[in-house]
Amino acid sequence: xxxxxxxxxxxxxxxxxxxxxxxxxxxxxxxxxxxxxxxxxxxxxxxxxxxxxxxxxxxxxxxxxxxxxxxxxxxxxxxxxxxxxxxxxxxxxxxxxxxxxxxxxxxxxxxxxxxxxxxxxxxxxxxxxxxxxxxxxxxxxxxxxxxxxxxxxxxxxxxxxxxxxxxxxxxxxxxxxxxxxxxxxxxxxxxxxxxxxxxxxxxxxxxxxxxxxxxxxxxxxxxxxxxxxxxxxxxxxxxxxxxxxxxxxxxxxxxxxxxxxxxxxxxxxxxxxxxxxxxxxxxxxxxxxxx
Amino acid sequence: xxxxxxxxxxxxxxxxxxxxxxxxxxxxxxxxxxxxxxxxxxxxxxxxxxxxxxxxxxxxxxxxxxxxxxxxxxxxxxxxxxxxxxxxxxxxxxxxxxxxxxxxxxxxxxxxxxxxxxxxxxxxxxxxxxxxxxxxxxxxxxxxxxxxxxxxxxxxxxxxxxxxxxxxxxxxxxxxxxxxxxxxxxxxxxxxxxxxxxxxxxxxxxxxxxxxxxxxxxxxxxxxxxxxxxxxxxxxxxxxxxxxxxxxxxxxxxxxxxxxxxxxxxxxxxxxxxxxxxxxxxxxxxxxxxxxxxxxxxxxxxxxxxxxxxxxx
Numbered sequence: 001x002x003x004x005x006x007x008x009x010x011x012x013x014x015x016x017x018x019x020x021x022x023x024x025x026x027x028x029x030x031x032x033x034x035x036x037x038x039x040x041x042x043x044x045x046x047x048x049x050x051x052x053x054x055x056x057x058x059x060x061x062x063x064x065x066x067x068x069x070x071x072x073x074x075x076x077x078x079x080x081x082x083x084x085x086x087x088x089x090x091x092x093x094x095x096x097x098x099x100x101x102x103x104x105x106x107x108x109x110x111x112x113x114x115x116x117x118x119x120x121x122x123x124x125x126x127x128x129x130x131x132x133x134x135x136x137x138x139x140x141x142x143x144x145x146x147x148x149x150x151x152x153x154x155x156x157x158x159x160x161x162x163x164x165x166x167x168x169x170x171x172x173x174x175x176x177x178x179x180x181x182x183x184x185x186x187x188x189x190x191x192x193x194x195x196x197x198x199x200x201x202x203x204x205x206x207x208x209x210x211x212x213x214x215x216x217x218x219x220x221x222x223x224x225x226x227x228x229x230x231x232x233x234x235x236x237x238x239x240x241x242x243x244x245x246x247x248x249x250x251x252x253x254x255x256x257x258x259x260x261x262x263x264x265x266x267x268x269x270x271x272x273x274x275x276x277x278x279x280x281x282x283x284x285x286x287x288x289x290x291x
Numbered sequence: 292x293x294x295x296x297x298x299x300x301x302x303x304x305x306x307x308x309x310x311x312x313x314x315x316x317x318x319x320x321x322x323x324x325x326x327x328x329x330x331x332x333x334x335x336x337x338x339x340x341x342x343x344x345x346x347x348x349x350x351x352x353x354x355x356x357x358x359x360x361x362x363x364x365x366x367x368x369x370x371x372x373x374x375x376x377x378x379x380x381x382x383x384x385x386x387x388x389x390x391x392x393x394x395x396x397x398x399x400x401x402x403x404x405x406x407x408x409x410x411x412x413x414x415x416x417x418x419x420x421x422x423x424x425x426x427x428x429x430x431x432x433x434x435x436x437x438x439x440x441x442x443x444x445x446x447x448x449x450x451x452x453x454x455x456x457x458x459x460x461x462x463x464x465x466x467x468x469x470x471x472x473x474x475x476x477x478x479x480x481x482x483x484x485x486x487x488x489x490x491x492x493x494x495x496x497x498x499x500x501x502x503x504x505x506x507x508x509x510x511x512x513x514x515x516x517x518x519x520x521x522x523x524x525x526x527x528x529x530x531x532x533x534x535x536x537x538x539x540x541x542x543x544x545x546x547x548x549x550x551x552x553x554x555x556x557x558x559x560x561x562x563x564x565x566x567x568x569x570x571x572x573x574x575x576x577x578x579x580x581x582x583x584x585x586x587x588x589x590x591x592x593x594x595x596x597x598x599x600x601x602x603x604x
Contacts, residue, residue, distance in 0.1 A: 039402040039405075039406070087576065087580070090580055091579070091580070094583070096401050096402065097342075097348060098579050098583060100348065100402060100405065101532065101536060101575070101579055102576050102579055102580070104350075104529075104532060105533075105572045105573075105575045105576040105579070106572075106576070108529055108533075108568055108569075108571075108572045109569055109572040109573065109576075112565040112566070112568045112569045112572070113569060115565045116565050116566065116569070224525055228406070228409070228410060228413065231406050235403075264421070266417070266420070266421040267417065267421065269413070269417055270414060270417045270418070273410050273413055273414050273417070274414065276410055277395065277407065277410055277411065277414070280395075280398075280399050280403055280406075280407050281395040281398050281399070284398070284399065284403055
């Protein structure tokens with residue numbers, strides 16, 4: 001038993017750290033699902049678009065990828081706002097399919113735009129962090145970048161949670177999500193609120209994109225892979241709770257790394273997908289939802 | 292419009308004759324265009340049956356395309372089965388797989404169904420690219436298909452394309468179609484009046500899996516090479532969604548017009564496939580925002596003109 005545990009300690013720790021990154025990929029999608037009742041099928045492409053934004057910024061100014069967030073976050077927020085305000089808001093109240101299919105269209109447009117500009121070559125955001133490891137005693141060597149991902153995820157969750165509980169805008173967004181009719185009567189412009197929510201969601205995608213770019217290689221067509229991960233995080237974690245989303249990320253990360261450990265690296269994604277399908281079948285409201 | 296309505300049957304026969312006679316007078320290029328048109332028509336008409344008439348927005352049609360293609364490859368290469376039989380088995384395996392996944396997948400609704408079907412296709416993609424029997428990610432060459440003439444493949448594709456339109460037409464005029472329209476108009480009321488919602492939707496899901504598997508087999512006679520990343524890729528469904536939305540979701544003629552536009556753009560911009568997808572994406576978004584019923588749906592709304600009316604007179 002102890003030997004199994006000591007053999008598994010590396011995949012378990014790596015899985016949990018990777019789960020932090022997954023949490024941050026899923027958190028923006030969870031917000032939009034909760035607030036606008038929209039599954040943003042372009043969320044994965046937002047993440048990859050942010051990776052490319054960071055790549056371009058780094059080629060213009062030689063700074064560390066993490067510092068490019070100063071430029072990438074506002075750029076993505078602006079894009080998110082525009083897409084929600086001018087495209088998705090126009091489909092509100094027209095049923096489920098139009099917004100879903102518009103987001104799908106945006107996803108395909110982004111992928112092919114990236115393909116045209118950047119060619120299908122693999123890219124990565126190089127930094128000194130990518131190769132270093134942090135030794136924790138003689139116990140384990142942690143890849144520095146995974147630790148950075150995890151810490152960034154915790155900071156983002158803490159920041160969002162403060163924003164939604166303490167600020168006027170955060171409360172207005174929650175009000176619009178609970179009952180948009182009543183919120184409008186209280187003088188809240190729900191359409192603007194939705195656009196701001198999408199801006200914040202795209203901002204979290206920006207953070208996720210820079211971290212993904214530093215941790216893995218990416219291509220113009222990588223977006224959908226992260227979309228399914230994000231959806232998995234949302235479903236497993238359940239709606240409406242930032243902590244649940246974060247836990248959903250940890251579960252998926254752990255499942256993938258353990259799947260790769262036992263079945264081989266080709267099956268890393270498979271175990272995550274299977275967990276998603278099982279949760280959708282038996283408890284579609286998520287593992288951590290109330291009721 | 293009465294004139295058009297009276298003569299529409301001759302119009303349909305004329306178009307079919309035109310397509311069928313292509314090998315006798317047209318260049319190989321135009322036969323190829325008509326071949327691609329027929330294949331896309333067959334596939335998108337099946338997505339239309341699901342999303343447009345049954346409310347099942349599937350993003351996982353590539354599961355059946357991959358299964359149909361791989362069954363053709365495995366049975367014709369490994370076991371020397373006749374090609375026609377291999378394609379038919381491809382359809383049957385698609386149906387069996389659809390039946391297998393229907394139990395969990397029909398517990399999912401709306402967006403969950405969309406992502407669920409997509410995830411199932413992704414699972415197949417991973418399994419096939421790690422499966423020694425089908426040559427891992429390297430793929431397989433459907434060598435037996437070299438024996439077939441180009442015209443044979445064209446006629447098979449054309450027949451399947453036309454058949455897919457006919458099948459949807461007759462489904463809509465049958466009891467199943469009546470049930471589907473009742474569900475679409477008012478789901479709860481139709482259930483209390485005795486429409487078996489689950490059975491209606493499942494029938495459509497299985498029919499669509501069967502035809503998609505068959506069309507995929509013919510498609511891979513033409514493509515010759517099958518590989519898990521492309522066969523089980525979301526790109527297939529992207530194409531079907533765009534074709535159906537632009538042409539008119541929930542109309543029989545929609546996928547016909549949509550496939551025509553798709554093949555035209557695709558051939559015109561054949562050196563820049565990403566540009567044609569970009570343009571299709573923009574058109575699709577514009578259509579959803581300004582004419583959500585697509586080209587044919589809008590024409591029907593404005594002019595009351597239908598070529599293939601599912602309604603009984």
